[in-house]
Amino acid sequence: FNLDNSSPELRIARICAADEGNDGAIPALTTYTEARLECQDLDSPDSSSATIVEQNGYPILLISEVQSDINYVCSFNITEIDIMMDEKLDTCANGIGKINLLRDGLDDDCPGLSESQQQQINGCNRLGGQLSSPLEAEDPVTGIQIFSNSSSDKFISLISVTYEGIIYVYAGHTG
Numbered sequence: 001f002n003l004d005n006s007s008p009e010l011r012i013a014r015i016c017a018a019d020e021g022n023d024g025a026i027p028a029l030t031t032y033t034e035a036r037l038e039c040q041d042l043d044s045p046d047s048s049s050a051t052i053v054e055q056n057g058y059p060i061l062l063i064s065e066v067q068s069d070i071n072y073v074c075s076f077n078i079t080e081i082d083i084m085m086d087e088k089l090d091t092c093a094n095g096i097g098k099i100n101l102l103r104d105g106l107d108d109d110c111p112g113l114s115e116s117q118q119q120q121i122n123g124c125n126r127l128g129g130q131l132s133s134p135l136e137a138e139d140p141v142t143g144i145q146i147f148s149n150s151s152s153d154k155f156i157s158l159i160s161v162t163y164e165g166i167i168y169v170y171a172g173h174t175g
Contacts (some may be wrong), residue, residue, distance in 0.1 A: 003037075003140065007070050009036055009037075010036065010037040010038070010048060010063065010065070011034050011035065011036055012034060012037055012061070012076075012081060012141075013032060013033065013034040014032075014033045014034070014081075014082070014085055015031055015032050015033075015124065016031040016123060016124035018124060019031045019124075020029070024139070026173075028137075031123060031124055032134040032135070033085040033135045033136070033137070034085075034134070034135075034136050034137070034150045035081055035085055035087065035136065035137035035141050036137070036140035036141070037063065037076060037138065037140065037141050037143060038140040038141070038142050038143065039065065039072065039074030039076075039142070039143035039144070039145055045086065047065070047066045048063055048064060048066070049064050049157045049158050049172075050062070050063045050064070050158060051158040051159055051160045051169065052078070053107070053160040053162065053169070054162065055120075055167060058077060058078075058079055059077075059078040059079065060075055060076065060077060060078065060092075061070065061075070061076040061077075061078055061081070061143075062074070062076075062146075062158055062160065062169060063076065063143065063158075064157075064158045064171055068091065069150055069151065069152060070148055070149070070150050070151075071147075071149050071150075071151060071153075071171070072096055072145055072146040072147065072148045073145070073146050073148075073158070073169070073171070074143035074144060074145050074146065075143055075144045075146050076141060076143040077101065078142075080141060081137075081141050084124075084137040084139065084141055085123065085133075085135070085137050086122075086123060086136070087138075088134060088135050088136065088137045088138060089121060089123060090118075091110070091123045091138075092110035092111075092135060093110070093112070093113045093117070093118045094110075094112060094113075094118070095109070095110050095111065095112020095113075096110060096112075097109075097110050097130075097138065098110065099111070099133045099135065108133070130173055144165055157171070157172035158170070158171055159172070160174070
Protein backbone atom coordinates (compact mmCIF):
# COMPACT_ATOMS: atom_id res chain seq x y z
CA PHE A 1 0.00 0.00 0.00
CA ASN A 2 1.60 3.21 -1.12
CA LEU A 3 0.54 6.84 -1.20
CA ASP A 4 3.07 8.61 -3.39
CA ASN A 5 3.19 12.24 -2.23
CA SER A 6 4.75 13.56 -5.46
CA SER A 7 1.74 12.36 -7.47
CA PRO A 8 -1.02 11.33 -5.06
CA GLU A 9 -2.17 7.92 -6.20
CA LEU A 10 -3.13 4.91 -4.18
CA ARG A 11 -1.22 1.76 -5.07
CA ILE A 12 -1.09 -1.78 -3.76
CA ALA A 13 1.96 -4.01 -4.17
CA ARG A 14 2.31 -7.79 -4.17
CA ILE A 15 5.59 -9.48 -3.27
CA CYS A 16 5.92 -13.23 -2.85
CA ALA A 17 7.00 -14.45 0.58
CA ALA A 18 9.81 -16.49 -1.00
CA ASP A 19 11.26 -13.47 -2.86
CA GLU A 20 14.96 -13.54 -2.05
CA GLY A 21 15.41 -9.87 -2.85
CA ASN A 22 18.05 -10.11 -5.53
CA ASP A 23 18.43 -10.36 -9.26
CA GLY A 24 21.98 -11.60 -9.71
CA ALA A 25 24.36 -9.08 -8.15
CA ILE A 26 21.75 -6.32 -7.86
CA PRO A 27 19.46 -6.19 -4.79
CA ALA A 28 15.89 -6.16 -6.11
CA LEU A 29 12.50 -7.62 -5.32
CA THR A 30 12.09 -9.93 -8.29
CA THR A 31 8.37 -10.66 -7.78
CA TYR A 32 7.22 -7.05 -7.16
CA THR A 33 3.94 -6.24 -8.91
CA GLU A 34 1.71 -3.27 -8.23
CA ALA A 35 -1.63 -1.85 -9.25
CA ARG A 36 -3.20 1.58 -8.99
CA LEU A 37 -6.37 1.82 -6.89
CA GLU A 38 -9.21 4.20 -7.66
CA CYS A 39 -12.52 4.84 -5.97
CA GLN A 40 -15.13 7.25 -7.25
CA ASP A 41 -13.55 10.51 -8.41
CA LEU A 42 -10.88 10.62 -5.72
CA ASP A 43 -7.75 11.54 -7.58
CA SER A 44 -5.70 13.21 -4.85
CA PRO A 45 -6.57 12.10 -1.32
CA ASP A 46 -5.12 14.10 1.56
CA SER A 47 -4.56 10.93 3.60
CA SER A 48 -5.49 7.28 3.65
CA SER A 49 -5.36 4.11 5.74
CA ALA A 50 -6.31 0.49 5.11
CA THR A 51 -7.40 -2.79 6.65
CA ILE A 52 -8.22 -6.24 5.27
CA VAL A 53 -11.38 -8.15 6.10
CA GLU A 54 -12.71 -11.50 4.90
CA GLN A 55 -16.25 -11.62 3.62
CA ASN A 56 -17.82 -14.92 2.53
CA GLY A 57 -14.33 -16.40 2.19
CA TYR A 58 -13.02 -13.56 0.00
CA PRO A 59 -10.36 -11.10 1.15
CA ILE A 60 -11.51 -7.49 0.89
CA LEU A 61 -9.29 -4.42 1.20
CA LEU A 62 -10.98 -1.45 2.85
CA ILE A 63 -9.34 1.92 2.39
CA SER A 64 -10.33 5.14 4.09
CA GLU A 65 -9.48 8.30 2.22
CA VAL A 66 -9.84 11.92 3.19
CA GLN A 67 -10.21 14.54 0.50
CA SER A 68 -10.89 18.09 1.61
CA ASP A 69 -13.53 17.72 4.35
CA ILE A 70 -15.03 14.45 3.14
CA ASN A 71 -14.22 11.00 4.56
CA TYR A 72 -14.62 8.02 2.23
CA VAL A 73 -14.34 4.28 2.74
CA CYS A 74 -13.86 2.19 -0.39
CA SER A 75 -13.88 -1.58 -0.84
CA PHE A 76 -11.56 -3.53 -3.16
CA ASN A 77 -11.73 -7.26 -3.91
CA ILE A 78 -8.17 -8.60 -3.43
CA THR A 79 -8.91 -11.57 -5.69
CA GLU A 80 -9.69 -9.13 -8.54
CA ILE A 81 -6.46 -7.25 -7.82
CA ASP A 82 -4.50 -10.53 -8.02
CA ILE A 83 -6.18 -11.39 -11.33
CA MET A 84 -5.23 -8.02 -12.83
CA MET A 85 -1.63 -8.46 -11.66
CA ASP A 86 -1.50 -11.98 -13.11
CA GLU A 87 -2.93 -10.71 -16.42
CA LYS A 88 -0.09 -8.19 -16.63
CA LEU A 89 2.45 -10.96 -16.03
CA ASP A 90 0.81 -13.11 -18.73
CA THR A 91 0.69 -10.34 -21.34
CA CYS A 92 4.28 -9.37 -20.61
CA ALA A 93 5.38 -13.00 -20.98
CA ASN A 94 3.73 -12.84 -24.41
CA GLY A 95 5.80 -9.75 -25.32
CA ILE A 96 2.94 -7.26 -24.98
CA GLY A 97 3.35 -3.98 -23.09
CA LYS A 98 6.08 -2.52 -20.93
CA ILE A 99 7.97 -4.28 -18.17
CA ASN A 100 8.71 -1.41 -15.76
CA LEU A 101 6.47 0.61 -13.50
CA LEU A 102 4.45 3.08 -15.54
CA ARG A 103 4.83 5.79 -12.89
CA ASP A 104 8.61 5.73 -13.37
CA GLY A 105 8.17 6.61 -17.04
CA LEU A 106 10.36 3.70 -18.13
CA ASP A 107 9.39 2.03 -21.36
CA ASP A 108 11.28 -1.24 -21.69
CA ASP A 109 9.36 -3.66 -23.86
CA CYS A 110 8.24 -6.93 -22.36
CA PRO A 111 10.56 -9.67 -23.59
CA GLY A 112 8.13 -12.27 -24.87
CA LEU A 113 8.99 -15.79 -23.80
CA SER A 114 8.86 -19.16 -25.48
CA GLU A 115 5.79 -21.30 -24.83
CA SER A 116 7.72 -23.60 -22.49
CA GLN A 117 8.98 -20.58 -20.52
CA GLN A 118 5.46 -19.11 -20.36
CA GLN A 119 4.19 -22.32 -18.78
CA GLN A 120 6.72 -21.91 -15.94
CA ILE A 121 5.81 -18.29 -15.18
CA ASN A 122 3.55 -17.37 -12.26
CA GLY A 123 3.42 -14.57 -9.71
CA CYS A 124 6.21 -16.14 -7.64
CA ASN A 125 8.31 -17.63 -10.45
CA ARG A 126 9.57 -15.24 -13.10
CA LEU A 127 12.47 -17.30 -14.47
CA GLY A 128 15.24 -15.25 -12.93
CA GLY A 129 16.24 -12.37 -15.19
CA GLN A 130 13.52 -13.00 -17.80
CA LEU A 131 10.74 -11.11 -16.00
CA SER A 132 12.34 -9.99 -12.76
CA SER A 133 11.73 -6.25 -13.21
CA PRO A 134 8.84 -4.63 -11.34
CA LEU A 135 5.50 -4.84 -13.12
CA GLU A 136 2.38 -2.70 -12.89
CA ALA A 137 -1.13 -3.74 -13.90
CA GLU A 138 -2.15 -1.82 -17.02
CA ASP A 139 -5.46 -0.50 -15.71
CA PRO A 140 -6.36 0.78 -12.27
CA VAL A 141 -8.48 -1.39 -10.00
CA THR A 142 -11.76 0.38 -9.27
CA GLY A 143 -13.20 0.08 -5.79
CA ILE A 144 -16.72 0.57 -4.52
CA GLN A 145 -17.48 3.51 -2.26
CA ILE A 146 -19.28 2.08 0.76
CA PHE A 147 -19.32 5.16 3.00
CA SER A 148 -18.82 8.91 2.88
CA ASN A 149 -19.52 11.82 5.16
CA SER A 150 -18.62 15.47 5.37
CA SER A 151 -16.94 16.40 8.62
CA SER A 152 -14.11 18.44 10.04
CA ASP A 153 -13.02 15.21 11.81
CA LYS A 154 -10.75 13.30 9.46
CA PHE A 155 -10.33 9.51 9.39
CA ILE A 156 -6.76 8.58 10.31
CA SER A 157 -7.01 4.80 10.71
CA LEU A 158 -9.18 1.76 10.04
CA ILE A 159 -9.32 -1.43 12.09
CA SER A 160 -11.54 -4.42 11.41
CA VAL A 161 -12.68 -7.34 13.52
CA THR A 162 -15.02 -10.23 12.74
CA TYR A 163 -17.21 -11.41 15.60
CA GLU A 164 -19.89 -14.10 15.27
CA GLY A 165 -19.93 -13.70 11.48
CA ILE A 166 -20.32 -9.92 11.54
CA ILE A 167 -17.53 -7.61 10.34
CA TYR A 168 -17.00 -4.53 12.45
CA VAL A 169 -14.89 -1.71 11.01
CA TYR A 170 -13.71 1.05 13.29
CA ALA A 171 -12.53 4.36 11.86
CA GLY A 172 -10.16 6.39 14.02
CA HIS A 173 -10.50 10.11 13.49
CA THR A 174 -9.13 13.45 14.57
CA GLY A 175 -11.10 15.75 16.78
